[in-house]
Amino acid sequence: MQTVSTLEMLRTATAALREGGRSLALVPTMGALHEGHLTLVRKAKKLADRVAVSIFVNPTQFGPNEDLDAYPRQLAEDSAMLEAEGADLLWAPTVEAMYPPGFASSISVNGVSAGFCGADRPGHFDGVATVVCKLFNQVRPDVACFGEKDWQQLAVIRTMARDLDLNFPHVDAIHGVATVREADGLAMSSRNRYLTPELREAAGILPLAMKEAIARIEDGQDVTRTLAALEDELLGAGFDRVDYADLADAMTLEVLTARIDRPMRLLVAARIGGTRLIDNMAVV
Numbered sequence: 001m002q003t004v005s006t007l008e009m010l011r012t013a014t015a016a017l018r019e020g021g022r023s024l025a026l027v028p029t030m031g032a033l034h035e036g037h038l039t040l041v042r043k044a045k046k047l048a049d050r051v052a053v054s055i056f057v058n059p060t061q062f063g064p065n066e067d068l069d070a071y072p073r074q075l076a077e078d079s080a081m082l083e084a085e086g087a088d089l090l091w092a093p094t095v096e097a098m099y100p101p102g103f104a105s106s107i108s109v110n111g112v113s114a115g116f117c118g119a120d121r122p123g124h125f126d127g128v129a130t131v132v133c134k135l136f137n138q139v140r141p142d143v144a145c146f147g148e149k150d151w152q153q154l155a156v157i158r159t160m161a162r163d164l165d166l167n168f169p170h171v172d173a174i175h176g177v178a179t180v181r182e183a184d185g186l187a188m189s190s191r192n193r194y195l196t197p198e199l200r201e202a203a204g205i206l207p208l209a210m211k212e213a214i215a216r217i218e219d220g221q222d223v224t225r226t227l228a229a230l231e232d233e234l235l236g237a238g239f240d241r242v243d244y245a246d247l248a249d250a251m252t253l254e255v256l257t258a259r260i261d262r263p264m265r266l267l268v269a270a271r272i273g274g275t276r277l278i279d280n281m282a283v284v
């Protein structure tokens with residue numbers, strides 16, 4: 001696996017990977033890799049001949065009081081994990097290479113960015129869309145893999161790719177990968193490592209409470225009352241705050257107060273010990 005940190009090196013490396021008409025997949029990450037990221041790499045290997053992974057803790061998607069400085073950075077360990085997975089290229093640019101002096105552009109994806117994490121983290125999805133558009137233009141992948149754990153992010157990126165005619169060859173080229181979970185069901189996340197052992201144990205209630213709520217909704221019980229009970233359960237189990245716990249149309253992300261005849265999603269963001277965890281699950 002080759003590691004590159006300048007655009008010039010990246011161009012040479014991607015040209016070499018593409019030789020003979022080989023296809024290239026991209027897995028964008030912010031590093032601090034875990035089994036969720038490695039599952040994306042394995043999927044990418046099935047979808048394309050060669051796999052590039054980017055590691056970039058993107059400052060523009062963090063709010064002023066968020067965890068940009070605390071976000072774990074462990075490039076050597078990440079690189080060894082990617083090498084072991086058989087990734088072909090690691091693109092690890094510096095902040096200066098991504099945002100040189102005079103950088104002035106931003107992409108806003110309206111609609112799907114507005115609610116949920118977009119409402120709680122103003123500017124977050126502009127930062128995500130802009131950096132992902134840059135990564136797509138830099139690497140020019142045939143396919144890119146993202147986790148369903150970040151369901152709204154996936155919707156934002158798919159909308160951007162469609163609206164801006166980003167040149168992906170087929171409709172499934174922005175590929176969503178099912179959430180990889182710990183043994184107790186908690187979605188894997190780089191931020192889980194902020195939790196003390198006690199809080200980590202308490203956090204295991206999140207997927208369980210979500211599954212209970214989904215069972216009630218699917219059973220025809222009142223959506224608003226069920227979601228209020230879900231919030232109460234999380235707060236009673238040690239969560240400090242629930243940013244949102246909503247039922248939504250899985251595609252448009254329109255918030256629902258009753259079931260509809262299309263795919264739905266339960267989306268939750270909740271804080272425990274100051275750490276913000278997100279999760280989402282299908283509702284039928």
Ligand SMILES: Nc1ncnc2c1ncn2[C@@H]1O[C@H](COP(=O)(O)OP(=O)(O)OP(=O)(O)O)[C@@H](O)[C@H]1O
Pocket residue numbers: 028029030031036037039040145146147148149150177178179180181187188189190191192
């Ligand atoms: N548990 C998971 N299962 C599947 N994909 C995941 C999982 N966790 C993260 N991903 C995906 O990996 C990619 C990179 O995510 P990122 O580097 O932000 O990791 P993360 O664990 O989500 O970190 P954090 O949520 O703390 O920012 C994204 O497409 C994300 O959706």
Ligand SMILES: CC(C)(CO)[C@@H](O)C(=O)[O-]
Pocket residue numbers: 028029030056058061128131132150153
């Ligand atoms: C897609 C992404 C790599 C953009 O910085 C980030 O938001 C993430 O890791 O999910």
Ligand code: BAL
Pocket residue numbers: 061062150153
């Ligand atoms: N996984 C989403 C990146 C973020 O929370 O900033």
